[in-house]
Amino acid sequence: MDKKAVLSALSALSQETRLDVFRLLVQAGPDGLPAGAIAEALGVAPNTLSFHLAQLNHAGLIAQRRESRSxxxxxxxxxxxxxxxxxxxxxxxxxxxxAACGPICATAPEAANGESTASSPRRRV
Amino acid sequence: MDKKAVLSALSALSQETRLDVFRLLVQAGPDGLPAGAIAEALGVAPNTLSFHLAQLNHAGLIAQRRESRSxxxxxxxxxxxxxxxxxxxxxxxxxxxxAACGPICATAPEAANGESTASSPRRRV
DNA sequence: GGCATAATTCCACTTACATTGAATTATGGA
DNA sequence: TCCATAATTCAATGTAAGTGGAATTATGCC
Incomplete structure:
Protein backbone atom coordinates (compact mmCIF):
# COMPACT_ATOMS: atom_id res chain seq x y z
CA MET A 1 0.00 0.00 0.00
CA ASP A 2 1.55 3.27 -1.07
CA LYS A 3 1.05 6.76 0.31
CA LYS A 4 -1.29 7.77 -2.48
CA ALA A 5 -3.67 4.95 -1.63
CA VAL A 6 -3.49 5.83 2.04
CA LEU A 7 -4.32 9.48 1.39
CA SER A 8 -7.18 8.41 -0.81
CA ALA A 9 -8.57 6.15 1.91
CA LEU A 10 -8.18 8.74 4.65
CA SER A 11 -9.79 11.45 2.53
CA ALA A 12 -12.68 9.13 1.84
CA LEU A 13 -13.23 8.42 5.52
CA SER A 14 -12.84 12.00 6.69
CA GLN A 15 -16.40 12.94 5.79
CA GLU A 16 -19.32 12.25 8.08
CA THR A 17 -21.66 10.59 5.59
CA ARG A 18 -18.93 8.39 4.21
CA LEU A 19 -17.72 7.45 7.67
CA ASP A 20 -21.27 6.45 8.55
CA VAL A 21 -21.58 4.44 5.36
CA PHE A 22 -18.32 2.63 5.93
CA ARG A 23 -19.10 1.77 9.53
CA LEU A 24 -22.54 0.59 8.54
CA LEU A 25 -20.97 -1.73 6.00
CA VAL A 26 -18.31 -2.92 8.44
CA GLN A 27 -21.06 -3.92 10.80
CA ALA A 28 -23.19 -5.39 8.03
CA GLY A 29 -20.53 -8.00 7.32
CA PRO A 30 -19.29 -9.52 4.05
CA ASP A 31 -22.80 -9.78 2.59
CA GLY A 32 -23.07 -6.00 2.42
CA LEU A 33 -26.12 -3.85 1.70
CA PRO A 34 -27.84 -2.43 -1.41
CA ALA A 35 -27.45 1.30 -2.05
CA GLY A 36 -31.12 1.91 -1.36
CA ALA A 37 -30.95 0.31 2.07
CA ILE A 38 -27.93 2.45 2.96
CA ALA A 39 -29.66 5.60 1.80
CA GLU A 40 -32.72 4.79 3.88
CA ALA A 41 -30.73 3.77 6.95
CA LEU A 42 -28.74 7.00 6.96
CA GLY A 43 -31.38 9.37 5.59
CA VAL A 44 -29.29 10.52 2.62
CA ALA A 45 -30.55 11.46 -0.85
CA PRO A 46 -29.85 8.75 -3.48
CA ASN A 47 -27.72 10.95 -5.70
CA THR A 48 -25.70 12.25 -2.79
CA LEU A 49 -25.13 8.71 -1.55
CA SER A 50 -24.02 7.63 -5.02
CA PHE A 51 -21.39 10.32 -4.96
CA HIS A 52 -20.06 9.15 -1.62
CA LEU A 53 -20.19 5.47 -2.51
CA ALA A 54 -18.13 6.23 -5.59
CA GLN A 55 -15.50 7.92 -3.45
CA LEU A 56 -15.31 5.00 -1.03
CA ASN A 57 -15.20 2.55 -3.89
CA HIS A 58 -12.49 4.44 -5.71
CA ALA A 59 -10.49 4.55 -2.48
CA GLY A 60 -10.71 0.77 -2.28
CA LEU A 61 -12.56 0.76 1.02
CA ILE A 62 -15.70 -0.88 -0.29
CA ALA A 63 -16.59 -3.33 -3.06
CA GLN A 64 -19.51 -3.24 -5.44
CA ARG A 65 -21.46 -6.07 -7.01
CA ARG A 66 -24.74 -6.19 -8.88
CA GLU A 67 -27.61 -8.39 -7.81
CA SER A 68 -30.56 -8.00 -10.11
CA ARG A 69 -31.58 -4.36 -10.02
CA SER A 70 -29.68 -3.63 -6.83
CA ALA A 99 4.41 -0.47 24.21
CA ALA A 100 2.89 2.72 22.80
CA CYS A 101 2.14 1.45 19.34
CA GLY A 102 -0.69 -0.72 20.53
CA PRO A 103 -2.53 -3.77 19.28
CA ILE A 104 -1.54 -3.34 15.65
CA CYS A 105 2.07 -3.70 16.67
CA ALA A 106 2.20 -7.47 16.55
CA THR A 107 1.14 -7.63 12.92
CA ALA A 108 1.89 -4.19 11.53
CA PRO A 109 4.64 -5.12 9.07
CA GLU A 110 2.35 -7.50 7.23
CA ALA A 111 -0.67 -5.25 7.35
CA ALA A 112 1.40 -2.38 6.02
CA ASN A 113 2.25 -4.29 2.91
CA GLY A 114 -1.37 -5.12 2.28
CA GLU A 115 -2.69 -8.30 0.71
CA SER A 116 -1.17 -10.34 3.53
CA THR A 117 1.10 -13.30 2.83
CA ALA A 118 4.07 -10.91 3.00
CA SER A 119 6.64 -12.26 5.37
CA SER A 120 10.01 -10.60 5.03
CA PRO A 121 10.03 -6.85 4.33
CA ARG A 122 10.54 -4.72 7.39
CA ARG A 123 12.45 -1.53 6.98
CA ARG A 124 11.59 1.26 4.58
CA VAL A 125 12.78 4.75 5.55
CA MET B 1 -13.86 8.45 21.46
CA ASP B 2 -16.86 9.95 19.68
CA LYS B 3 -17.53 10.38 16.00
CA LYS B 4 -16.61 14.04 16.04
CA ALA B 5 -13.14 13.26 17.31
CA VAL B 6 -12.74 10.51 14.74
CA LEU B 7 -13.71 12.82 11.89
CA SER B 8 -11.33 15.42 13.19
CA ALA B 9 -8.48 12.90 13.30
CA LEU B 10 -9.21 11.50 9.85
CA SER B 11 -9.50 14.97 8.32
CA ALA B 12 -6.17 15.85 9.85
CA LEU B 13 -4.48 12.78 8.40
CA SER B 14 -6.04 13.05 4.95
CA GLN B 15 -3.56 15.65 3.77
CA GLU B 16 -0.16 14.75 2.41
CA THR B 17 1.97 17.11 4.46
CA ARG B 18 0.17 16.24 7.68
CA LEU B 19 0.38 12.53 6.97
CA ASP B 20 4.11 12.92 6.44
CA VAL B 21 4.43 14.88 9.67
CA PHE B 22 2.50 12.35 11.67
CA ARG B 23 4.42 9.39 10.32
CA LEU B 24 7.68 11.18 10.93
CA LEU B 25 6.66 11.73 14.54
CA VAL B 26 5.44 8.15 14.93
CA GLN B 27 8.86 6.96 13.84
CA ALA B 28 10.66 9.57 15.93
CA GLY B 29 9.28 8.05 19.12
CA PRO B 30 8.02 9.62 22.36
CA ASP B 31 10.82 12.20 22.44
CA GLY B 32 9.41 13.89 19.36
CA LEU B 33 10.99 16.59 17.21
CA PRO B 34 11.12 20.41 17.21
CA ALA B 35 9.06 22.22 14.58
CA GLY B 36 12.15 23.44 12.80
CA ALA B 37 13.53 19.93 12.38
CA ILE B 38 10.24 18.75 10.95
CA ALA B 39 10.12 21.67 8.52
CA GLU B 40 13.61 20.91 7.33
CA ALA B 41 13.10 17.16 7.09
CA LEU B 42 10.01 17.57 4.94
CA GLY B 43 10.96 20.72 3.05
CA VAL B 44 7.94 22.72 4.14
CA ALA B 45 7.78 26.45 4.87
CA PRO B 46 7.68 27.22 8.62
CA ASN B 47 4.36 29.02 8.52
CA THR B 48 2.74 26.31 6.45
CA LEU B 49 4.02 23.68 8.84
CA SER B 50 2.67 25.63 11.79
CA PHE B 51 -0.74 25.53 10.21
CA HIS B 52 -0.60 21.78 9.79
CA LEU B 53 0.86 21.14 13.24
CA ALA B 54 -2.03 23.10 14.71
CA GLN B 55 -4.51 20.90 12.89
CA LEU B 56 -2.85 17.69 14.07
CA ASN B 57 -2.61 19.04 17.59
CA HIS B 58 -6.24 20.14 17.65
CA ALA B 59 -7.23 16.69 16.40
CA GLY B 60 -5.39 15.15 19.33
CA LEU B 61 -2.95 13.22 17.18
CA ILE B 62 0.17 14.99 18.41
CA ALA B 63 1.28 16.69 21.62
CA GLN B 64 3.21 19.91 22.05
CA ARG B 65 5.72 20.93 24.70
CA ARG B 66 8.15 23.81 24.95
CA GLU B 67 11.87 23.31 25.48
CA SER B 68 13.70 26.59 25.59
CA ARG B 69 13.06 28.33 22.29
CA SER B 70 11.89 25.19 20.53
CA ALA B 99 -11.37 -13.38 10.56
CA ALA B 100 -11.80 -10.39 8.25
CA CYS B 101 -11.49 -7.70 10.89
CA GLY B 102 -7.83 -8.33 11.38
CA PRO B 103 -5.29 -7.64 14.10
CA ILE B 104 -7.25 -4.91 15.82
CA CYS B 105 -9.99 -7.40 16.54
CA ALA B 106 -8.62 -8.70 19.78
CA THR B 107 -8.43 -5.31 21.45
CA ALA B 108 -10.87 -3.15 19.54
CA PRO B 109 -13.47 -2.69 22.28
CA GLU B 110 -10.89 -1.21 24.63
CA ALA B 111 -9.24 0.96 22.03
CA ALA B 112 -12.62 2.28 20.99
CA ASN B 113 -13.51 3.38 24.49
CA GLY B 114 -10.11 4.27 25.81
CA GLU B 115 -9.64 7.97 26.55
CA SER B 116 -6.42 7.17 28.30
CA THR B 117 -3.28 9.21 27.82
CA ALA B 118 -0.13 8.28 25.98
CA SER B 119 1.72 5.09 26.70
CA SER B 120 -1.05 3.63 28.78
CA PRO B 121 -0.60 -0.02 29.62
CA ARG B 122 -2.27 -2.33 27.22
CA ARG B 123 -3.44 -5.86 27.55
CA ARG B 124 -1.44 -8.62 25.95
CA VAL B 125 -2.82 -10.36 22.90
C1' DG C 1 -42.27 -3.11 -26.79
C1' DG C 2 -43.78 -0.28 -22.73
C1' DC C 3 -43.42 0.82 -17.98
C1' DA C 4 -41.62 0.96 -13.24
C1' DT C 5 -37.79 0.51 -10.14
C1' DA C 6 -32.75 1.14 -8.67
C1' DA C 7 -29.08 3.81 -8.97
C1' DT C 8 -25.96 6.85 -11.28
C1' DT C 9 -24.33 10.95 -13.93
C1' DC C 10 -24.33 15.79 -15.18
C1' DC C 11 -24.68 20.69 -14.01
C1' DA C 12 -24.51 24.94 -11.24
C1' DC C 13 -23.58 26.72 -6.77
C1' DT C 14 -21.72 27.51 -2.21
C1' DT C 15 -18.43 26.70 1.20
C1' DA C 16 -14.12 25.10 3.18
C1' DC C 17 -9.13 24.14 2.67
C1' DA C 18 -4.06 24.90 1.54
C1' DT C 19 -0.63 28.15 0.34
C1' DT C 20 1.92 32.53 0.31
C1' DG C 21 4.05 36.74 2.24
C1' DA C 22 4.22 40.04 5.92
C1' DA C 23 3.70 41.00 10.70
C1' DT C 24 3.73 39.33 15.59
C1' DT C 25 4.72 36.74 19.99
C1' DA C 26 8.09 34.18 22.91
C1' DT C 27 12.66 32.92 24.55
C1' DG C 28 17.78 33.42 25.27
C1' DG C 29 22.19 35.84 25.22
C1' DA C 30 25.44 40.11 24.72
C1' DT D 1 17.76 47.03 26.93
C1' DC D 2 18.68 45.46 22.27
C1' DC D 3 19.11 41.97 18.96
C1' DA D 4 18.73 37.26 16.98
C1' DT D 5 16.36 32.95 16.76
C1' DA D 6 12.09 29.86 16.79
C1' DA D 7 7.72 29.58 15.69
C1' DT D 8 3.09 31.31 15.21
C1' DT D 9 -0.71 34.37 13.62
C1' DC D 10 -3.00 37.31 10.26
C1' DA D 11 -4.94 38.59 5.67
C1' DA D 12 -5.67 37.45 0.86
C1' DT D 13 -6.02 34.26 -3.05
C1' DG D 14 -6.87 30.15 -5.95
C1' DT D 15 -8.60 25.57 -5.94
C1' DA D 16 -11.13 21.53 -4.55
C1' DA D 17 -15.11 19.29 -2.10
C1' DG D 18 -20.12 18.65 -0.86
C1' DT D 19 -25.04 19.44 -2.00
C1' DG D 20 -29.37 19.70 -4.64
C1' DG D 21 -32.26 19.19 -8.85
C1' DA D 22 -32.98 17.29 -13.44
C1' DA D 23 -31.77 13.94 -16.78
C1' DT D 24 -29.74 9.28 -17.98
C1' DT D 25 -28.43 4.27 -17.81
C1' DA D 26 -29.47 -0.53 -16.32
C1' DT D 27 -32.48 -4.26 -15.00
C1' DG D 28 -36.93 -6.82 -14.38
C1' DC D 29 -41.84 -7.64 -15.17
C1' DC D 30 -46.39 -7.26 -17.81
Missing part, protein backbone atom coordinates in the same frame (compact mmCIF):
# COMPACT_ATOMS: atom_id res chain seq x y z
CA UNK A 71 -26.04 -2.69 -6.42
CA UNK A 72 -24.67 -4.28 -3.27
CA UNK A 73 -21.83 -2.62 -1.40
CA UNK A 74 -19.61 -4.29 1.19
CA UNK A 75 -16.59 -3.29 3.28
CA UNK A 76 -13.09 -4.20 2.16
CA UNK A 77 -11.68 -5.23 5.49
CA UNK A 78 -8.24 -6.03 4.14
CA UNK A 79 -7.82 -2.54 2.79
CA UNK A 80 -8.70 -1.07 6.15
CA UNK A 81 -6.20 -3.30 7.90
CA UNK A 82 -3.50 -2.31 5.44
CA UNK A 83 -4.27 1.34 6.11
CA UNK A 84 -3.81 0.93 9.84
CA UNK A 85 -0.58 -0.90 9.31
CA UNK A 86 0.77 1.90 7.16
CA UNK A 87 0.04 4.55 9.75
CA UNK A 88 2.00 2.70 12.38
CA UNK A 89 4.75 1.57 10.06
CA UNK A 90 8.25 1.67 11.49
CA UNK A 91 6.76 2.38 14.87
CA UNK A 92 6.79 -1.05 16.43
CA UNK A 93 10.30 -1.69 15.25
CA UNK A 94 11.71 0.86 17.66
CA UNK A 95 12.31 -0.76 21.05
CA UNK A 96 11.31 2.45 22.83
CA UNK A 97 7.90 2.52 21.14
CA UNK A 98 6.83 -1.08 21.37
CA UNK B 71 8.43 23.67 20.46
CA UNK B 72 8.70 19.91 20.49
CA UNK B 73 5.98 17.81 18.87
CA UNK B 74 5.38 14.11 19.47
CA UNK B 75 2.85 11.52 18.31
CA UNK B 76 -0.11 10.61 20.52
CA UNK B 77 -0.07 6.88 19.98
CA UNK B 78 -3.07 6.22 22.17
CA UNK B 79 -5.27 8.51 20.12
CA UNK B 80 -4.27 6.69 16.97
CA UNK B 81 -5.08 3.35 18.54
CA UNK B 82 -8.47 4.61 19.68
CA UNK B 83 -9.16 5.79 16.15
CA UNK B 84 -8.44 2.38 14.68
CA UNK B 85 -10.64 0.76 17.26
CA UNK B 86 -13.54 3.03 16.41
CA UNK B 87 -13.36 2.22 12.71
CA UNK B 88 -13.62 -1.48 13.36
CA UNK B 89 -16.15 -1.16 16.17
CA UNK B 90 -18.87 -3.77 16.20
CA UNK B 91 -17.01 -5.67 13.53
CA UNK B 92 -15.16 -8.23 15.57
CA UNK B 93 -18.26 -9.02 17.58
CA UNK B 94 -19.94 -10.64 14.63
CA UNK B 95 -18.90 -14.30 14.39
CA UNK B 96 -18.97 -14.12 10.60
CA UNK B 97 -16.46 -11.24 10.52
CA UNK B 98 -13.93 -12.31 13.10
Missing amino acids: LIYSAEYSHMNALMGFLMENCCGLPANA | LIYSAEYSHMNALMGFLMENCCGLPANA
Whole structure:
Protein backbone atom coordinates (compact mmCIF):
# COMPACT_ATOMS: atom_id res chain seq x y z
CA MET A 1 0.00 0.00 0.00
CA ASP A 2 1.55 3.27 -1.07
CA LYS A 3 1.05 6.76 0.31
CA LYS A 4 -1.29 7.77 -2.48
CA ALA A 5 -3.67 4.95 -1.63
CA VAL A 6 -3.49 5.83 2.04
CA LEU A 7 -4.32 9.48 1.39
CA SER A 8 -7.18 8.41 -0.81
CA ALA A 9 -8.57 6.15 1.91
CA LEU A 10 -8.18 8.74 4.65
CA SER A 11 -9.79 11.45 2.53
CA ALA A 12 -12.68 9.13 1.84
CA LEU A 13 -13.23 8.42 5.52
CA SER A 14 -12.84 12.00 6.69
CA GLN A 15 -16.40 12.94 5.79
CA GLU A 16 -19.32 12.25 8.08
CA THR A 17 -21.66 10.59 5.59
CA ARG A 18 -18.93 8.39 4.21
CA LEU A 19 -17.72 7.45 7.67
CA ASP A 20 -21.27 6.45 8.55
CA VAL A 21 -21.58 4.44 5.36
CA PHE A 22 -18.32 2.63 5.93
CA ARG A 23 -19.10 1.77 9.53
CA LEU A 24 -22.54 0.59 8.54
CA LEU A 25 -20.97 -1.73 6.00
CA VAL A 26 -18.31 -2.92 8.44
CA GLN A 27 -21.06 -3.92 10.80
CA ALA A 28 -23.19 -5.39 8.03
CA GLY A 29 -20.53 -8.00 7.32
CA PRO A 30 -19.29 -9.52 4.05
CA ASP A 31 -22.80 -9.78 2.59
CA GLY A 32 -23.07 -6.00 2.42
CA LEU A 33 -26.12 -3.85 1.70
CA PRO A 34 -27.84 -2.43 -1.41
CA ALA A 35 -27.45 1.30 -2.05
CA GLY A 36 -31.12 1.91 -1.36
CA ALA A 37 -30.95 0.31 2.07
CA ILE A 38 -27.93 2.45 2.96
CA ALA A 39 -29.66 5.60 1.80
CA GLU A 40 -32.72 4.79 3.88
CA ALA A 41 -30.73 3.77 6.95
CA LEU A 42 -28.74 7.00 6.96
CA GLY A 43 -31.38 9.37 5.59
CA VAL A 44 -29.29 10.52 2.62
CA ALA A 45 -30.55 11.46 -0.85
CA PRO A 46 -29.85 8.75 -3.48
CA ASN A 47 -27.72 10.95 -5.70
CA THR A 48 -25.70 12.25 -2.79
CA LEU A 49 -25.13 8.71 -1.55
CA SER A 50 -24.02 7.63 -5.02
CA PHE A 51 -21.39 10.32 -4.96
CA HIS A 52 -20.06 9.15 -1.62
CA LEU A 53 -20.19 5.47 -2.51
CA ALA A 54 -18.13 6.23 -5.59
CA GLN A 55 -15.50 7.92 -3.45
CA LEU A 56 -15.31 5.00 -1.03
CA ASN A 57 -15.20 2.55 -3.89
CA HIS A 58 -12.49 4.44 -5.71
CA ALA A 59 -10.49 4.55 -2.48
CA GLY A 60 -10.71 0.77 -2.28
CA LEU A 61 -12.56 0.76 1.02
CA ILE A 62 -15.70 -0.88 -0.29
CA ALA A 63 -16.59 -3.33 -3.06
CA GLN A 64 -19.51 -3.24 -5.44
CA ARG A 65 -21.46 -6.07 -7.01
CA ARG A 66 -24.74 -6.19 -8.88
CA GLU A 67 -27.61 -8.39 -7.81
CA SER A 68 -30.56 -8.00 -10.11
CA ARG A 69 -31.58 -4.36 -10.02
CA SER A 70 -29.68 -3.63 -6.83
CA LEU A 71 -26.04 -2.69 -6.42
CA ILE A 72 -24.67 -4.28 -3.27
CA TYR A 73 -21.83 -2.62 -1.40
CA SER A 74 -19.61 -4.29 1.19
CA ALA A 75 -16.59 -3.29 3.28
CA GLU A 76 -13.09 -4.20 2.16
CA TYR A 77 -11.68 -5.23 5.49
CA SER A 78 -8.24 -6.03 4.14
CA HIS A 79 -7.82 -2.54 2.79
CA MET A 80 -8.70 -1.07 6.15
CA ASN A 81 -6.20 -3.30 7.90
CA ALA A 82 -3.50 -2.31 5.44
CA LEU A 83 -4.27 1.34 6.11
CA MET A 84 -3.81 0.93 9.84
CA GLY A 85 -0.58 -0.90 9.31
CA PHE A 86 0.77 1.90 7.16
CA LEU A 87 0.04 4.55 9.75
CA MET A 88 2.00 2.70 12.38
CA GLU A 89 4.75 1.57 10.06
CA ASN A 90 8.25 1.67 11.49
CA CYS A 91 6.76 2.38 14.87
CA CYS A 92 6.79 -1.05 16.43
CA GLY A 93 10.30 -1.69 15.25
CA LEU A 94 11.71 0.86 17.66
CA PRO A 95 12.31 -0.76 21.05
CA ALA A 96 11.31 2.45 22.83
CA ASN A 97 7.90 2.52 21.14
CA ALA A 98 6.83 -1.08 21.37
CA ALA A 99 4.41 -0.47 24.21
CA ALA A 100 2.89 2.72 22.80
CA CYS A 101 2.14 1.45 19.34
CA GLY A 102 -0.69 -0.72 20.53
CA PRO A 103 -2.53 -3.77 19.28
CA ILE A 104 -1.54 -3.34 15.65
CA CYS A 105 2.07 -3.70 16.67
CA ALA A 106 2.20 -7.47 16.55
CA THR A 107 1.14 -7.63 12.92
CA ALA A 108 1.89 -4.19 11.53
CA PRO A 109 4.64 -5.12 9.07
CA GLU A 110 2.35 -7.50 7.23
CA ALA A 111 -0.67 -5.25 7.35
CA ALA A 112 1.40 -2.38 6.02
CA ASN A 113 2.25 -4.29 2.91
CA GLY A 114 -1.37 -5.12 2.28
CA GLU A 115 -2.69 -8.30 0.71
CA SER A 116 -1.17 -10.34 3.53
CA THR A 117 1.10 -13.30 2.83
CA ALA A 118 4.07 -10.91 3.00
CA SER A 119 6.64 -12.26 5.37
CA SER A 120 10.01 -10.60 5.03
CA PRO A 121 10.03 -6.85 4.33
CA ARG A 122 10.54 -4.72 7.39
CA ARG A 123 12.45 -1.53 6.98
CA ARG A 124 11.59 1.26 4.58
CA VAL A 125 12.78 4.75 5.55
CA MET B 1 -13.86 8.45 21.46
CA ASP B 2 -16.86 9.95 19.68
CA LYS B 3 -17.53 10.38 16.00
CA LYS B 4 -16.61 14.04 16.04
CA ALA B 5 -13.14 13.26 17.31
CA VAL B 6 -12.74 10.51 14.74
CA LEU B 7 -13.71 12.82 11.89
CA SER B 8 -11.33 15.42 13.19
CA ALA B 9 -8.48 12.90 13.30
CA LEU B 10 -9.21 11.50 9.85
CA SER B 11 -9.50 14.97 8.32
CA ALA B 12 -6.17 15.85 9.85
CA LEU B 13 -4.48 12.78 8.40
CA SER B 14 -6.04 13.05 4.95
CA GLN B 15 -3.56 15.65 3.77
CA GLU B 16 -0.16 14.75 2.41
CA THR B 17 1.97 17.11 4.46
CA ARG B 18 0.17 16.24 7.68
CA LEU B 19 0.38 12.53 6.97
CA ASP B 20 4.11 12.92 6.44
CA VAL B 21 4.43 14.88 9.67
CA PHE B 22 2.50 12.35 11.67
CA ARG B 23 4.42 9.39 10.32
CA LEU B 24 7.68 11.18 10.93
CA LEU B 25 6.66 11.73 14.54
CA VAL B 26 5.44 8.15 14.93
CA GLN B 27 8.86 6.96 13.84
CA ALA B 28 10.66 9.57 15.93
CA GLY B 29 9.28 8.05 19.12
CA PRO B 30 8.02 9.62 22.36
CA ASP B 31 10.82 12.20 22.44
CA GLY B 32 9.41 13.89 19.36
CA LEU B 33 10.99 16.59 17.21
CA PRO B 34 11.12 20.41 17.21
CA ALA B 35 9.06 22.22 14.58
CA GLY B 36 12.15 23.44 12.80
CA ALA B 37 13.53 19.93 12.38
CA ILE B 38 10.24 18.75 10.95
CA ALA B 39 10.12 21.67 8.52
CA GLU B 40 13.61 20.91 7.33
CA ALA B 41 13.10 17.16 7.09
CA LEU B 42 10.01 17.57 4.94
CA GLY B 43 10.96 20.72 3.05
CA VAL B 44 7.94 22.72 4.14
CA ALA B 45 7.78 26.45 4.87
CA PRO B 46 7.68 27.22 8.62
CA ASN B 47 4.36 29.02 8.52
CA THR B 48 2.74 26.31 6.45
CA LEU B 49 4.02 23.68 8.84
CA SER B 50 2.67 25.63 11.79
CA PHE B 51 -0.74 25.53 10.21
CA HIS B 52 -0.60 21.78 9.79
CA LEU B 53 0.86 21.14 13.24
CA ALA B 54 -2.03 23.10 14.71
CA GLN B 55 -4.51 20.90 12.89
CA LEU B 56 -2.85 17.69 14.07
CA ASN B 57 -2.61 19.04 17.59
CA HIS B 58 -6.24 20.14 17.65
CA ALA B 59 -7.23 16.69 16.40
CA GLY B 60 -5.39 15.15 19.33
CA LEU B 61 -2.95 13.22 17.18
CA ILE B 62 0.17 14.99 18.41
CA ALA B 63 1.28 16.69 21.62
CA GLN B 64 3.21 19.91 22.05
CA ARG B 65 5.72 20.93 24.70
CA ARG B 66 8.15 23.81 24.95
CA GLU B 67 11.87 23.31 25.48
CA SER B 68 13.70 26.59 25.59
CA ARG B 69 13.06 28.33 22.29
CA SER B 70 11.89 25.19 20.53
CA LEU B 71 8.43 23.67 20.46
CA ILE B 72 8.70 19.91 20.49
CA TYR B 73 5.98 17.81 18.87
CA SER B 74 5.38 14.11 19.47
CA ALA B 75 2.85 11.52 18.31
CA GLU B 76 -0.11 10.61 20.52
CA TYR B 77 -0.07 6.88 19.98
CA SER B 78 -3.07 6.22 22.17
CA HIS B 79 -5.27 8.51 20.12
CA MET B 80 -4.27 6.69 16.97
CA ASN B 81 -5.08 3.35 18.54
CA ALA B 82 -8.47 4.61 19.68
CA LEU B 83 -9.16 5.79 16.15
CA MET B 84 -8.44 2.38 14.68
CA GLY B 85 -10.64 0.76 17.26
CA PHE B 86 -13.54 3.03 16.41
CA LEU B 87 -13.36 2.22 12.71
CA MET B 88 -13.62 -1.48 13.36
CA GLU B 89 -16.15 -1.16 16.17
CA ASN B 90 -18.87 -3.77 16.20
CA CYS B 91 -17.01 -5.67 13.53
CA CYS B 92 -15.16 -8.23 15.57
CA GLY B 93 -18.26 -9.02 17.58
CA LEU B 94 -19.94 -10.64 14.63
CA PRO B 95 -18.90 -14.30 14.39
CA ALA B 96 -18.97 -14.12 10.60
CA ASN B 97 -16.46 -11.24 10.52
CA ALA B 98 -13.93 -12.31 13.10
CA ALA B 99 -11.37 -13.38 10.56
CA ALA B 100 -11.80 -10.39 8.25
CA CYS B 101 -11.49 -7.70 10.89
CA GLY B 102 -7.83 -8.33 11.38
CA PRO B 103 -5.29 -7.64 14.10
CA ILE B 104 -7.25 -4.91 15.82
CA CYS B 105 -9.99 -7.40 16.54
CA ALA B 106 -8.62 -8.70 19.78
CA THR B 107 -8.43 -5.31 21.45
CA ALA B 108 -10.87 -3.15 19.54
CA PRO B 109 -13.47 -2.69 22.28
CA GLU B 110 -10.89 -1.21 24.63
CA ALA B 111 -9.24 0.96 22.03
CA ALA B 112 -12.62 2.28 20.99
CA ASN B 113 -13.51 3.38 24.49
CA GLY B 114 -10.11 4.27 25.81
CA GLU B 115 -9.64 7.97 26.55
CA SER B 116 -6.42 7.17 28.30
CA THR B 117 -3.28 9.21 27.82
CA ALA B 118 -0.13 8.28 25.98
CA SER B 119 1.72 5.09 26.70
CA SER B 120 -1.05 3.63 28.78
CA PRO B 121 -0.60 -0.02 29.62
CA ARG B 122 -2.27 -2.33 27.22
CA ARG B 123 -3.44 -5.86 27.55
CA ARG B 124 -1.44 -8.62 25.95
CA VAL B 125 -2.82 -10.36 22.90
C1' DG C 1 -42.27 -3.11 -26.79
C1' DG C 2 -43.78 -0.28 -22.73
C1' DC C 3 -43.42 0.82 -17.98
C1' DA C 4 -41.62 0.96 -13.24
C1' DT C 5 -37.79 0.51 -10.14
C1' DA C 6 -32.75 1.14 -8.67
C1' DA C 7 -29.08 3.81 -8.97
C1' DT C 8 -25.96 6.85 -11.28
C1' DT C 9 -24.33 10.95 -13.93
C1' DC C 10 -24.33 15.79 -15.18
C1' DC C 11 -24.68 20.69 -14.01
C1' DA C 12 -24.51 24.94 -11.24
C1' DC C 13 -23.58 26.72 -6.77
C1' DT C 14 -21.72 27.51 -2.21
C1' DT C 15 -18.43 26.70 1.20
C1' DA C 16 -14.12 25.10 3.18
C1' DC C 17 -9.13 24.14 2.67
C1' DA C 18 -4.06 24.90 1.54
C1' DT C 19 -0.63 28.15 0.34
C1' DT C 20 1.92 32.53 0.31
C1' DG C 21 4.05 36.74 2.24
C1' DA C 22 4.22 40.04 5.92
C1' DA C 23 3.70 41.00 10.70
C1' DT C 24 3.73 39.33 15.59
C1' DT C 25 4.72 36.74 19.99
C1' DA C 26 8.09 34.18 22.91
C1' DT C 27 12.66 32.92 24.55
C1' DG C 28 17.78 33.42 25.27
C1' DG C 29 22.19 35.84 25.22
C1' DA C 30 25.44 40.11 24.72
C1' DT D 1 17.76 47.03 26.93
C1' DC D 2 18.68 45.46 22.27
C1' DC D 3 19.11 41.97 18.96
C1' DA D 4 18.73 37.26 16.98
C1' DT D 5 16.36 32.95 16.76
C1' DA D 6 12.09 29.86 16.79
C1' DA D 7 7.72 29.58 15.69
C1' DT D 8 3.09 31.31 15.21
C1' DT D 9 -0.71 34.37 13.62
C1' DC D 10 -3.00 37.31 10.26
C1' DA D 11 -4.94 38.59 5.67
C1' DA D 12 -5.67 37.45 0.86
C1' DT D 13 -6.02 34.26 -3.05
C1' DG D 14 -6.87 30.15 -5.95
C1' DT D 15 -8.60 25.57 -5.94
C1' DA D 16 -11.13 21.53 -4.55
C1' DA D 17 -15.11 19.29 -2.10
C1' DG D 18 -20.12 18.65 -0.86
C1' DT D 19 -25.04 19.44 -2.00
C1' DG D 20 -29.37 19.70 -4.64
C1' DG D 21 -32.26 19.19 -8.85
C1' DA D 22 -32.98 17.29 -13.44
C1' DA D 23 -31.77 13.94 -16.78
C1' DT D 24 -29.74 9.28 -17.98
C1' DT D 25 -28.43 4.27 -17.81
C1' DA D 26 -29.47 -0.53 -16.32
C1' DT D 27 -32.48 -4.26 -15.00
C1' DG D 28 -36.93 -6.82 -14.38
C1' DC D 29 -41.84 -7.64 -15.17
C1' DC D 30 -46.39 -7.26 -17.81
